[in-house]
Amino acid sequence: MRDECERVDSKQLGNLLQNIPDSESITRMAAVFQALQSETRLKMLFLLRQKEMCVCEFEQVLSVTQSAISHGLRILRQLDLVRVRREGKFTIYYIADEHVRTLIEMCLEHVEEKHEL
Amino acid sequence: MRDECERVDSKQLGNLLQNIPDSESITRMAAVFQALQSETRLKMLFLLRQKEMCVCEFEQVLSVTQSAISHGLRILRQLDLVRVRREGKFTIYYIADEHVRTLIEMCLEHVEEKHEL
DNA sequence: TTAATATATGAACATCTGTTCATATATTCA
DNA sequence: TGAATATATGAACAGATGTTCATATATTAA
Numbered sequence: 001m002r003d004e005c006e007r008v009d010s011k012q013l014g015n016l017l018q019n020i021p022d023s024e025s026i027t028r029m030a031a032v033f034q035a036l037q038s039e040t041r042l043k044m045l046f047l048l049r050q051k052e053m054c055v056c057e058f059e060q061v062l063s064v065t066q067s068a069i070s071h072g073l074r075i076l077r078q079l080d081l082v083r084v085r086r087e088g089k090f091t092i093y094y095i096a097d098e099h100v101r102t103l104i105e106m107c108l109e110h111v112e113e114k115h116e117l
Numbered sequence: 118m119r120d121e122c123e124r125v126d127s128k129q130l131g132n133l134l135q136n137i138p139d140s141e142s143i144t145r146m147a148a149v150f151q152a153l154q155s156e157t158r159l160k161m162l163f164l165l166r167q168k169e170m171c172v173c174e175f176e177q178v179l180s181v182t183q184s185a186i187s188h189g190l191r192i193l194r195q196l197d198l199v200r201v202r203r204e205g206k207f208t209i210y211y212i213a214d215e216h217v218r219t220l221i222e223m224c225l226e227h228v229e230e231k232h233e234l
Numbered sequence: 235t236t237a238a239t240a241t242a243t244g245a246a247c248a249t250c251t252g253t254t255c256a257t258a259t260a261t262t263c264a
Numbered sequence: 265t266g267a268a269t270a271t272a273t274g275a276a277c278a279g280a281t282g283t284t285c286a287t288a289t290a291t292t293a294a
Contacts, residue, residue, distance in 0.1 A: 005173035005240070007207060012168075013178050020163035023205050029154045029221070037151035038252070039137075039143050047197070047199055055271055056122035068253055070272050080231060087263045089270055090124060092181040093229035097122035099227040106223060108138055111145035114197060122270070126237055155282070172241055185283055187242050206291045 035079050036103070038107060043074045045095065047102055052094035059115055062098075128148055131165045145196075152196050153220070157181055162212065165199060169211035 004010065010082040021029070033067045035041060042063060058069045073093055081100050095101060101104060121127065138146070152158060160179060164170060175186045190210055193199040198217050202209045212218060 004177060005171070005207075008172050008174055009179050010177065013174060016164050016167050017178050017192055019167055020160055021229075023175050025225060025228055026156050026159055028157055030154050030222045032224050032228060033150045033159075034154035034251090037147050039147045040252080042143055042150075043137055046143075047133050050133050054122070056269090057125055057130060060121060060125050060127065061134050064252090065254060066271075067157070067255075067273085071252075074272080080227075086261095090122075092270060097227075099223050102225070103220065103223045104147070106216055106220045107146045107149050108142060110197075110214075111142050111149060112124055112138075113216075114212050116121075128287060157282080173239090181282090183241075184243085184285075188282075190278085191242080203291095208241060 007084060032079050032081065034074050035081060036107075038072065040068065041076060042104070044069075044072060044076065044093075045081070045100065048093060048095045049104070052092050054087075054090040054092050056090075149196050149198065152192050152198060153224075155189065157185065158193055159221070161186075161189060161193065161210075162198070162217065165210060165212045166218060166221070169209050171204075171207040171209050173207075 015022070020026070023099070030110075041063060044058060047061065054071055055066065055073070058073075059066050062069060064072075073082065077084060077093075080096050082093050083096050138142070157179060161175060163176065164175070167226075172183065172186055172190070175190075176183050179186060180188075187201050190199065194210075196199060197213050200213050202211070
């Protein structure tokens with residue numbers, strides 16, 4: 001922290017600060033984005049966007065170990081980005097809700113919009 | 118990789134794989150989400166959502182050094198999540214486009230939807 | 235010019251992440 | 265039962281990240 005510069009209006013800044021999400025929401029959002037920051041987990045979600053899948057299907061498609069897949073799915077599950085259902089000896093994963101689809105599609109549009117490097 | 122389980126249909130999986138974004142897009146998306154995964158940078162964006170700001174305004178509001186703010190803004194800028202404009206000795210930052218707003222709002226809705234811990 | 239203000243950058247370091255390996259648990263089928 | 269299949273978990277380690285400190289650059293005002 002430093003002395004205020006001439007642009008600073010402390011009162012206004014106080015208001016702005018009050019209008020951001022509370023600290024718990026920020027923490028959770030950070031966790032969600034952090035889950036989405038892994039290429040492996042992103043691929044999982046783009047696969048799940050097309051069809052629900054079991055762990056061994058992921059295994060055939062992604063070039064990481066079954067352990068890595070399970071760990072990744074757990075993180076997505078904990079944040080309610082994907083959900084699970086048992087079917088006999090299989091564990092079927094699927095996208096939790098439309099927010100998740102919108103989230104990844106919004107981001108895809110954003111990065112595809114600029115082809116320039 | 119392991120032997121196919123009975124649920125696996127290699128042909129179908131091949132198609133699913135072809136329908137996920139190309140590797141460059143995935144990499145960029147990962148970078149975008151990774152930028153959004155920091156609480157400090159999230160707060161910056163929620164502040165910018167209300168009003169464009171210069172670095173010293175952030176300094177009054179966030180409890181990190183000016184250096185940390187600059188580093189954080191650079192990351193957001195590099196991914197075109199925020200943009201910059203010079204105004205005399207001030208550097209004014211603002212949200213790049215609607216994608217970014219939607220992205221953070223979608224995530225906020227997602228985490229607020231579940232109040233249960 | 236010089237001093238003051240505003241912002242950016244590089245190095246360094248502690249912390250966090252993603253993966254693998256090894257192993258545990260759960261379900262089905264023989 | 266026991267063997268095979270499907271999934272989960274813990275430890276460990278290499279690599280990445282966010283912050284601070286120190287310093288550099290840019291702009292304005294004197």
